Amino acid sequence: MYLFGVDIGGTCIKVVILKNSICIDKYLINTNLNYNGGNILKDVSESIIDYCMNSKIDYNLIEAIGIGVPGPVVNGVVSFCVNLNWEEKDVVKELSMLLPFDTVIGCLNDANATLYAEVNNEYNTAAILTIGTGIGGGVYINGVVEGVTGSSGEFGHIYMDNPYNFKCNCGLNNCLETVASATGICNIYRFKTNNELDCKSIFDKIEENDIIALEVLEEVCMYLGKACANIAVNFNPEVIIIGGGVSLAGDILLDGIRRYFVKYCFKSVKETKIINSTLGNDSGGIGVALYAKEKRECISKSKI
């Protein structure tokens, strides 16, 4: 049996194909943002039809299709999605109508999709912080917790006192992501040096033991450690997973986070594991495909 996992981003759509839950192939298509992103699901549907035709996959063998999107999702309905020019959209229903066959369709926020893949039945409770340009996140408590408006795990917007008062894209000041995402790292470095450097170059300087770059890293680890301490007293998960591009910095970041976590966290949650994400770039697609498979509920077109 086949699963399709579709990770829709603002510039491209990554599709993975799983056979018996193992990833056997993948392809990319461009994200068409024209017409308020109104052709995106049609493009997804057509690409799946093409793929099945070229690979001679019978539609009956498609067990489920999962769709990950960069915005809040509740029960398969996207509330809004700035990066795709979407307002409210019932992804499950719309895709069902576009496909020429019935199958199970699931839709998750992309951070939740990654979390689902990372958890992979290994943990009952977990949180993920995906540290990239911003900071996304997700909560898993015996299943993905979407939240009442699909905004569970918005850890990038934890209020984090700091001396800078940088403005966040969301309109607030002092959100965690203004001082601890790739953007945040650049913000602090610019504040301290008056130099504009990208995040990668700052990490290169850290490798070279540049004192200011090391100071920036130390401070970022403090904010992330405090944020993890905060997440841990909120719902006491077994594990906090650190993912996203910045997490590729590896142990130098993770060890710092752990050091401040232990310093700031309540004693009864001190044993919370803090680990790096282990899956690569395809984890969102894989996660949402497996989620859709577990969901099992098939919306038959005849019932829509």
Add this chain to the structure above:
Amino acid sequence: MYLFGVDIGGTCIKVVILKNSICIDKYLINTNLNYNGGNILKDVSESIIDYCMNSKIDYNLIEAIGIGVPGPVVNGVVSFCVNLNWEEKDVVKELSMLLPFDTVIGCLNDANATLYAEVNNEYNTAAILTIGTGIGGGVYINGVVEGVTGSSGEFGHIYMDNPYNFKCNCGLNNCLETVASATGICNIYRFKTNNELDCKSIFDKIEENDIIALEVLEEVCMYLGKACANIAVNFNPEVIIIGGGVSLAGDILLDGIRRYFVKYCFKSVKETKIINSTLGNDSGGIGVALYAKEKRECISKSKI
């Protein structure tokens, strides 16, 4: 059918009796802290036996017994309980062995028990902050979330930056409860005036429009508003319930919390309801009784 709800505190044990889920009676017994609290469950068991005898209640009519305790609980096992001198204790199993009849027994942390009663099938997701001498709390996501070490909802130990650096009982500095519980209110008032007043007297001064007392209240509302904003981005509940002795201050506290919540919270969780707890002093006992009833699993003594 009858339910017993037993709320074990450090000085007394409150027992409520429910018939068809409605509270029909209650009684109090003292908490015996001698012998490491080793007689507490025996006292509970004997009091229930006596009550049944005096009220002519047939044991077969007892549907469930719930036990609320002031400490972390996972699956009916208390990890430790400082106020009762308990170390690890399997409450469900021990009470089963003490009772002369089989019935369903459930055990919850006391804040979770109160949360369960407050939620009462009205919400799918909720948090509670119980503001008293300290700050307790609980998380509800389609059921009570205990956390991997029973420490979910330890909101009193959210790290809260502030100018005082007061020491918390837990050993950390700057925990929310050092600046926003009854103790915290007294701490800040003492810092500002060099006068030692109890919390009730400070609220009397607030009623009299005492400028410093009003300043203290404003600051406390800011910390609680920030904490609620933080809880809201963590798991995006429908409602945050404010309970505990300090919440009896009513709208003056609640309005302040809401004002700062809106100021500091991420836009997509701004609609989170913040309400006062509606049930009184018996909510812990009622909650844990209803929880035990829902649980339905009866440990038969013959199987222990």
